[in-house]
Amino acid sequence: DIQMTQSPSSLSASVGDRVIITCRASQSISTYLNWYQQKPGKAPKLLIYAASSLQSGVPSRFSGSGSGTDFTLTISSLQPEDFATYYCQQSYTTLVTFGQGTKLDIK
Amino acid sequence: EVQLVESGGGLVQPGGSLRLSCTGSGFTFSTYRMHWVRQAPGQGMEHVSTISSNGGSSYYADSVKGRFTISRDNSKNTLYLQMGSLRVEDMAVYYCARDPGLTNSWFDFWGQGTLVTVSS
Numbered sequence: 703d704i705q706m707t708q709s710p711s712s713l714s715a716s717v718g719d720r721v722i723i724t725c726r727a728s729q730s731i732s733t734y735l736n737w738y739q740q741k742p743g744k745a746p747k748l749l750i751y752a753a754s755s756l757q758s759g760v761p762s763r764f765s766g767s768g769s770g771t772d773f774t775l776t777i778s779s780l781q782p783e784d785f786a787t788y789y790c791q792q793s794y795t796t797l798v799t800f801g802q803g804t805k806l807d808i809k
Numbered sequence: 810e811v812q813l814v815e816s817g818g819g820l821v822q823p824g825g826s827l828r829l830s831c832t833g834s835g836f837t838f839s840t841y842r843m844h845w846v847r848q849a850p851g852q853g854m855e856h857v858s859t860i861s862s863n864g865g866s867s868y869y870a871d872s873v874k875g876r877f878t879i880s881r882d883n884s885k886n887t888l889y890l891q892m893g894s895l896r897v898e899d900m901a902v903y904y905c906a907r908d909p910g911l912t913n914s915w916f917d918f919w920g921q922g923t924l925v926t927v928s929s
Contacts, residue, residue, distance in 0.1 A: 736915045745904055745919035746854070752913055789854060793914035796868050800854040 704728050704792050708801035714809040721777045723804045725790035730770045734794040737766055737775045740803075741786045749788075750775065780806075811835040811918045813905050818923030825895050825927075831888040831905030831920055839863070839883035842908040844916060845890050847901035847925075857903070858890065873899075892925070900927045 705728040715721050725735065733753035738746040748757045750766035753773060763778040777784055785808055790801040817829040831843070845857040858879040859868045867879050878891040888905050902924050906916035 734913060738916075745922055746916070747919075748915060748917050751910075751915035751917075757917065791854075791915075793910070796859060796914075797870055798856045798914065800856070802853050 703797075704731060704795060704799055706790055706792055706799055706801040708788075708790055708804050710804060711802065712805045712807070714807055715780055716809045717780050717782055719780045721780055721806065723775045723788055723790075723806075725768075725773045725775070725801050727771045727773075727792055727794075731792045731794035733769050734792055735766070735768065735773045736791045736793060737764075738789045738791065739784075739786045740789065746789065811907070813907060813918055813920035815903065815905055815920040815923040818903065818925045820926045820928065821895055822929050823895060823897060823927055826891070826893045827895065827925060829890040829892065829903055829905075829923055829925075831890075833886045833888070833907070836907070838886040842910070842914070843881060843888045844906045844908055845879060845888075846904045846906055846916070846919075847899075848904070848922075849898075849901040852901075855901075859908075860888070895925075895927045897927050900925060 707726045709724050735753045737750040740746040749760050749764050754766045765776045767774050787803045787805045789803050791798050812834045815831045821827050844859050847857050848854050860879045864881050876894045880889045902922040904922045905920045907918045909917050
């Protein structure tokens with residue numbers, strides 16, 4: 703299985719901050735990397751697919767980059783509704799695997 | 810509006826069985842690969858199973874292989890997960906998810922989830 707490791711596991715930030723979350727794959731996955739946002743009690747929401755493509759309807763303050771084994775999700779200016787848990791997901795293999803999550807809360 | 814609605818969760822004893830359903834609307838169900846993903850309480854996510862758009866191919870996580878069966882009825886716009894020999898570690902919220910990818914894969918719409926509790 704391809705292991706996905708996110709850092710940090712938790713992060714405190716303020717509204718307006720620029721936040722970067724990283725995700726590392728245990729082997730090269732090209733750009734088969736997706737990012738999701740999950741709020742408590744809710745289903746995950748797709749933010750970024752194929753490493754850098756913004757899902758329709760997602761604000762442009764979210765962006766993704768990377769290829770191979772190292773990837774980043776950037777939120778350019780945090781808004782109150784962005785406080786949530788973020789997961790990366792590799793789709794290089796048929797059965798995908800997720801990172802352990804990064805919980806973003808208010809400082 | 811795209812919607813996925815799961816049902817069928819509940820309380821079951823260890824060793825028991827349960828069938829989950831996921832009904833899609835607002836899109837052409839038969840053209841999408843579909844998935845089941847689960848999330849144990851307070852934990853991360855695990856991809857349980859995948860089925861191709863026509864139902865001809867399916868894949869399972871090792872943790873459920875031989876115990877769970879994924880299927881779909883495109884005439885009813887419904888995805889199923891038949892779960893058997895349930896274990897305490899199967900307890901989780903189960904989500905169905907739609908996958909619009911062709912050569913790639915991503916989950917663009919998810920159901921609200923259905924809770925499976927395995928306990929005696």
